[in-house]
Amino acid sequence: MIKIILKQLLFLALSFIGITLIFFVLTRLVPGDPVVVYFGNIPTETQAYEDAYQYLGLDNSAIEQYFIYVQHVLNGELGRSRITGNLVLNDFLNFFPATIELGVFASIIALVFGVLAGVAASVYKNTWIDHSVMSISLVGYSMPIFWWGMLLILLCSITLGWTPVAGRLSYIYDITPVSGFMLIDTLLAYPKYGLSAFVNALQHLILPSIVLATIPLAVIARMTRSAMSEAFSSDYILTAKAKGVSSFKIIWVHALRNASIPLITVIGLQSSVLLTGAILTETVFAWPGIGKWMVEAIFRRDIPTIQGGVLLISVVVITVNIAVDLMYSFLNPKLRRPQ
Amino acid sequence: MNEVTFYKESHIPGRLAEFWFRFQKHQTAMIGLIFLVIIAFVALFAGVLAPHDPTFQNPEALLLPPAWDTNGQVTYLLGTDDLGRDLFSRIIYGARLSLGLSLVVVLIALTLGIVIGAIAGLFRGIVEFFILRLMDIILAIPSLLLAILIVAIIGPGLPNAIYAVAIVLIPHFVRIIRASLLEEMAKDYVTAARLDGASKLRLFTHSILPNILPPIVIQTSLAFSLALVDIAALGFLGLGAQPPNPEWGTILSQSRDFIQLAPWTVTIPGIAILLTVLSINLLGDGLRDALDIKGSKI
Numbered sequence: 001m002i003k004i005i006l007k008q009l010l011f012l013a014l015s016f017i018g019i020t021l022i023f024f025v026l027t028r029l030v031p032g033d034p035v036v037v038y039f040g041n042i043p044t045e046t047q048a049y050e051d052a053y054q055y056l057g058l059d060n061s062a063i064e065q066y067f068i069y070v071q072h073v074l075n076g077e078l079g080r081s082r083i084t085g086n087l088v089l090n091d092f093l094n095f096f097p098a099t100i101e102l103g104v105f106a107s108i109i110a111l112v113f114g115v116l117a118g119v120a121a122s123v124y125k126n127t128w129i130d131h132s133v134m135s136i137s138l139v140g141y142s143m144p145i146f147w148w149g150m151l152l153i154l155l156c157s158i159t160l161g162w163t164p165v166a167g168r169l170s171y172i173y174d175i176t177p178v179s180g181f182m183l184i185d186t187l188l189a190y191p192k193y194g195l196s197a198f199v200n201a202l203q204h205l206i207l208p209s210i211v212l213a214t215i216p217l218a219v220i221a222r223m224t225r226s227a228m229s230e231a232f233s234s235d236y237i238l239t240a241k242a243k244g245v246s247s248f249k250i251i252w253v254h255a256l257r258n259a260s261i262p263l264i265t266v267i268g269l270q271s272s273v274l275l276t277g278a279i280l281t282e283t284v285f286a287w288p289g290i291g292k293w294m295v296e297a298i299f300r301r302d303i304p305t306i307q308g309g310v311l312l313i314s315v316v317v318i319t320v321n322i323a324v325d326l327m328y329s330f331l332n333p334k335l336r337r338p339q
Numbered sequence: 340m341n342e343v344t345f346y347k348e349s350h351i352p353g354r355l356a357e358f359w360f361r362f363q364k365h366q367t368a369m370i371g372l373i374f375l376v377i378i379a380f381v382a383l384f385a386g387v388l389a390p391h392d393p394t395f396q397n398p399e400a401l402l403l404p405p406a407w408d409t410n411g412q413v414t415y416l417l418g419t420d421d422l423g424r425d426l427f428s429r430i431i432y433g434a435r436l437s438l439g440l441s442l443v444v445v446l447i448a449l450t451l452g453i454v455i456g457a458i459a460g461l462f463r464g465i466v467e468f469f470i471l472r473l474m475d476i477i478l479a480i481p482s483l484l485l486a487i488l489i490v491a492i493i494g495p496g497l498p499n500a501i502y503a504v505a506i507v508l509i510p511h512f513v514r515i516i517r518a519s520l521l522e523e524m525a526k527d528y529v530t531a532a533r534l535d536g537a538s539k540l541r542l543f544t545h546s547i548l549p550n551i552l553p554p555i556v557i558q559t560s561l562a563f564s565l566a567l568v569d570i571a572a573l574g575f576l577g578l579g580a581q582p583p584n585p586e587w588g589t590i591l592s593q594s595r596d597f598i599q600l601a602p603w604t605v606t607i608p609g610i611a612i613l614l615t616v617l618s619i620n621l622l623g624d625g626l627r628d629a630l631d632i633k634g635s636k637i
Contacts, residue, residue: 011475014472014476015472015475015476015479018472018473018476019476019479019480022476023488026488026489026492027492029492029493030492138617138620138621138624139613139617141620142564142613142616142617142619142620143613143616144568144571144572144588144609144612144613144616146571146572146575146588146591147591147605147608147609147612147613148609150591150595150598150605150609151605151606151609153598154598154599154602154605154606158598158599272479272480272481272482273481275481275484276481276482276483276484279481279483279484279487279576280483280572280575280576283575283576294484294487295487295576297491298487298490298491298495298578299577301491306488306491306492310480310484310485310487310488313480313481313484314479314480314481314484317479317480317481318479321479
């Protein structure tokens with residue numbers, strides 16, 4: 001176990017070096033004076049320009065400049081946005097809860113319905129249930145989600161009027177952000193608005209979550225089906241059947257527990273898919289999360305925000321991946337060896 | 340004793356023939372293939388098939404609904420956009436861009452992937468270590484985000500979007516090629532070739548490459564659908580193809596503002612993307628079954 005953790009930590013360190021190196025090189029490739037790229041238009045030969053120049057260490061060699069950059073990153077100094085002047089780290093922390101809220105809600109949808117559909121398909125293998133689960137999941141897997149989002153807005157919001165078109169909360173509510181998670185914050189505002197603010201937030205959340213959940217749901221359904229089918233053909237299921245275990249228990253306890261091992265890996269890999277999807281979903285639904293923040297930064301050529309933002313997002317993804325890997329080796333008894 | 344022995348003439352099909360025999364039994368995969376062939380045909384002969392110039396703006400026919408609507412006109416089969424451009428012609432020319440670009444992207448990623456994967460697998464040691472770690476890092480960054488980062492640094496536009504998506508796809512190829520290369524290297528026929536004095540390059544091109552084609556073909560079909568969606572997504576975000584290019588994602592992003600007024604300008608390009616990606620995935624499913632690769636199902 002310690003060996004696995006050490007290996008993962010080494011990978012984390014290597015990834016950090018690699019990613020910072022890539023970002024350092026890429027941002028130095030941006031045409032123009034690095035001082036202007038990072039700090040905006042400061043007139044040359046002023047004290048401010050000189051300070052900025054020294055801060056980036058532009059007197060030194062490129063390798064030393066890289067180490068100076070890494071030092072800044074490790075100190076949490078990711079610079080300020082060139083447009084708003086806010087600290088990139090603060091902006092990230094402000095926008096990230098919205099994305100987490102969306103991502104967690106989407107994951108729950110994908111997991112619950114994906115596993116249910118996959119189990120149904122494997123139990124009723126080669127029936128119409130199986131065929132429809134497989135075909136629908138293939139369509140879901142092929143779905144360009146930005147279009148899917150627009151389609152759902154057209155159908156549910158514009159034609160049927162069920163859900164709001166965009167944003168996280170109606171403007172009539174004045175909610176003070178406490179946790180950054182709208183569902184929690186609106187519940188905290190219970191004395192002021194009752195449940196109406198919470199319901200409103202939930203209505204805003206439902207459509208983007210469905211859109212974001214589409215691809216992971218399809219992948220989880222297909223994975224569950226194949227893992228469950230494999231489990232069903234194993235001898236221990238036969239033994240359980242012979243001993244007269246109820247089919248409910250066989251499916252949900254014996255087979256699903258063994259099928260969940262490959263599933264964990266797939267679910268972990270979905271964190272990257274979710275973040276990619278969040279960029280598109282947030283753009284379509286004007287959801288104020290990190291995806292929308294990144295896209296806006298690109299259009300404004302706000303290099304410090306882009307650099308810092310992508311760095312932080314990558315760190316999150318890598319950390320999640322490592323956590324999944326550790327969980328996998330912790331949960332999978334096949335990997336545990338007797339001492 | 341007059342015994343006559345009959346021998347049935349047996350014909351052993353070649354690899355390609357056997358593959359085709361198994362593939363054509365896969366109905367959905369054939370549907371995907373036929374649809375793709377049609378789109379490829381449409382893309383190739385866009386100039387002949389399109390009824391209008393894709394960039395021609397007709398001020399007399401703004402936001403015209405499709406022909407089956409009571410207000411539609413037959414000359415504009417799928418209606419027009421806000422500038423009076425024929426949507427049908429734009430979709431046809433868009434097929435050229437979307438399909439052609441993804442093909443270019445996949446070819447770039449495939450070539451570089453084979454070269455890098457072969458170097459990693461054949462030379463091992465420190466070279467392999469660095470290549471694999473670099474690929475791990477690229478894989479760790481969400482694909483679209485990396486593409487966005489690259490486009491953000493070198494600027495929006497079609498060529499840059501192509502490089503970005505290609506870079507994102509390379510690691511998958513490198514991993515698959517290295518893994519199957521190492522598997523083949525341990526087999527006797529490779530040892531035999533090596534004992535014959537084959538150089539590493541010859542070993543790879545003549546002995547190993549023909550035998551690791553199935554996983555490469557399957558990865559290529561996966562990469563193809565990923566490339567198509569990613570290019571459309573970049574176009575949608577305004578970072579890929581720029582207007583007035585009729586790339587499908589770009590058409591979608593331009594018609595976003597008219598979703599209420601002219602829903603067909605949103606639905607039709609999306610259906611084009613969905614059907615194309617779907618048929619590539621169907622084709623990939625069939626390839627996987629026909630080439631009999633285990634455990635690579637999504």
